[in-house]
Amino acid sequence: MALALTASADFAIDKPAGEPCPNLKDDFRCGIHSRLRDGGFPGCTVYDCFGAGQKVTQVTYGGRDWRQAVDSGAQMFEVFSVVRLLHELLWYLTEALELAPPLHGELRRAIVDTERLTLGSPKSLADLDVLAHRARINDLLLRTSELVRAGVSDTPINHRGADLMGAKLRGADLRGADLRSAYLIAADLRQADLTAADLIGADLRDTDVRGADLARSIFLTQMQLNATRGDASTTLPHRLTRPPHWS
Structure with a gap:
């Protein structure tokens, strides 16, 4: 529902964000899941929401879905895009914690701050300047990268x-x-x-x-x-x- 599809080598159809995929069944399962690649949807086999879908439906909205609360559907999809980015940042930060011991303190604080943001209310998440938060995290990830790559190659x-x-x-x-x-x-x-x-x-x-x-x-x-x-x-x-x- 939440994502837009563009007809290409990855997807067989165009689908605007907020509209259900024609392969979506009433039980929320994919009707062609076992043959997505042969059916022209290899992009679906690649996609990973980093657990944001589960967080939004089960935590942010307490188990409600867009069919039960039609009025909140648009907001739910907006919140999902924010939480997905936050979860992606958590993936990188968790890896950075393994890679850069000198930055452990800053990385742990960044993880705590980012996790706290994912637990916000629907309104706070919709209003969050997630790109500004990503920019702050990116600086830390860049420093991690420089530490890891230093001296690996002449x-x-x-x-x-x-x-x-x-x-x-x-x-x-x-x-x-x-x-x-x-x-x-x-x-x-x-x-x-x-x-x-x-x-x-x-x-x-x-x-x-x-x-x-x-x-x-x-x-x-x-x-x-x-x-x-x-x-x-x-x-x-x-x-x-x-x-x-x-x-």
Whole structure:
């Protein structure tokens, strides 16, 4: 309901935000869940709300859903987008806590503050300047990244925000690389070494990571990984699971 779909390689249809997907059943389940990829909806198999949907429905709205409270539906969808971003920040902060002992105090405070915000009322969440909060957290995540990547490579690569769509990077030494928000759509990263590479916000749709070393890359999410093409020889961080569609 809450999300908009755009007809593309990821979704077979256009769907405005706030309108139900035609595949949504009365019991809130997906009518084509077992064949989403074959049915033209691979984007649905990639998506991850970081637990925000459960938080909003079960905690923020106490178990009510948009069908039971039609008048609050629009607000619920707005609140969901805020809580999803907060939960994504919590994912990164929790990982940063493992990576950067010198920043533990600041990271713990940021986690507490962010978790507190997720528990706010619907109105407080709808009114929250979540982008300002993200900017504050991003500064802390940047400092974490710099600590982790320092000294990993003699010639660290800065590809922050770079257009690397379809790039031929097979076997590349990307240790300690800054790949924040880089466009790596359909790039060839087979057998590449991404140790300590910062992948926060990188677009990895259809990226070929077969045989790539992702075990110690940083700020990689399950949603990003789900969008890639990998195999049994791809090494992963301990917090992520191998996507079922990989060969």
